[in-house]
Amino acid sequence: xxxxxxxxLQATTAYFHKNGVESARLNAEHLLAHSLxxxxxxxxxxxxxxxxxxxxxxxxxxxxxxxxxxxxxxLLGTSEFFGRVFASDARALIPRPETEQxxxxxxxxxxxxxxxxxxxxxxxxxxxxxxxxxxxxxxxxHAIDISPDALGLARENAKRLGLLERVTFSESDLFEKxxxxxxxxxxNLPYIARATIPTLAREVRHDPRTALDGGxxxxxxxxxxxxxxxxxxxxxxxxxxxxGHDQSARLADALARNGYHDIECQTDHQGVQRxxxxxxG
Ligand SMILES: C[S@@+](CC[C@H](N)C(=O)[O-])C[C@H]1O[C@@H](n2cnc3c(N)ncnc32)[C@H](O)[C@@H]1O
Numbered sequence: 001x002x003x004x005x006x007x008x009l010q011a012t013t014a015y016f017h018k019n020g021v022e023s024a025r026l027n028a029e030h031l032l033a034h035s036l037x038x039x040x041x042x043x044x045x046x047x048x049x050x051x052x053x054x055x056x057x058x059x060x061x062x063x064x065x066x067x068x069x070x071x072x073x074x075l076l077g078t079s080e081f082f083g084r085v086f087a088s089d090a091r092a093l094i095p096r097p098e099t100e101q102x103x104x105x106x107x108x109x110x111x112x113x114x115x116x117x118x119x120x121x122x123x124x125x126x127x128x129x130x131x132x133x134x135x136x137x138x139x140x141x142h143a144i145d146i147s148p149d150a151l152g153l154a155r156e157n158a159k160r161l162g163l164l165e166r167v168t169f170s171e172s173d174l175f176e177k178x179x180x181x182x183x184x185x186x187x188n189l190p191y192i193a194r195a196t197i198p199t200l201a202r203e204v205r206h207d208p209r210t211a212l213d214g215g216x217x218x219x220x221x222x223x224x225x226x227x228x229x230x231x232x233x234x235x236x237x238x239x240x241x242x243x244g245h246d247q248s249a250r251l252a253d254a255l256a257r258n259g260y261h262d263i264e265c266q267t268d269h270q271g272v273q274r275x276x277x278x279x280x281g
Pocket of ligand 1: 092095099121122123124125126127128144145146147150156172173174180187188189190191210211212221248
């Protein structure tokens with residue numbers, strides 16, 4: 001016997017609750033809308049619509065995977081970031097809302113740096129570099145990542161957003177294969193202490209390990225970045241990085257010791273010290 005859309009939505013929500021999925025109803029709505037190829041809010045206009053097996057079959061598989069902890073974004077194949085839709089899969093980190101704030105902070109330098117050269121270190125799916133390319137049309141943007149998989153996804157996103165001409169991509173371990181100088185270096189690199197990774201939410205463990213693992217202390221890659229970046233700034237260059245919740249004091253100290261100035265820590269919307277800004281030269 002066929003069920004109505006509302007019955008399917010309620011049953012899926014209950015199943016998600018039982019299996020510890022956060023925001024159970026919202027997840028159910030997203031998956032149902034994705035399966036029916038409609039907008040989420042359009043579900044509300046068709047609660048009485050009967051759903052047959054042909055429509056329910058692809059949904060069942062996704063619901064099962066979501067209940068097992070596969071992230072919603074991997075099941076939808078997309079993530080939203082700064083008002084744009086990015087392809088999202090296991091090749092790169094699922095973009096986080098905090099990182100939108102990093103982009104907002106960086107966009108404040110637009111008037112000062114105008115047609116400046118920007119380096120995005122650890123591009124992942126491309127959200128920072130491509131959002132800057134779209135929002136800051138006169139900037140020249142170079143994006144690097146150590147992971148060829150992430151670079152493949154970032155290039156696909158560049159193509160999808162019509163921004164392939166605006167960003168150059170290269171594979172490199174930090175600055176190893178980078179010889180340019182930049183007005184702005186922005187980075188959301190891994191900052192999680194290795195021992196903490198197994199304790200993270202099951203969804204986070206679907207992110208690539210290379211996107212999370214910040215070494216034993218969590219800030220190993222960021223400390224390396226702070227030192228290595230000093231030979232890649234143009235005069236008056238700026239650094240903007242996302243950091244772990246307990247890393248601001250140590251990293252601000254490393255910035256000061258390495259000749260940076262105007263060091264500033266900014267909190268995210270949860271009040272966590274999440275971003276460090278600094279100038280060099
Ligand atoms: C936390 S993810 C962030 C991805 C993206 N910037 C974002 O905000 O969604 C960190 C990225 O840095 C890359 N990465 C890790 N170590 C790196 C290194 N030594 N050099 C360059 N990229 C690195 C990872 O492959 C991953 O794509």
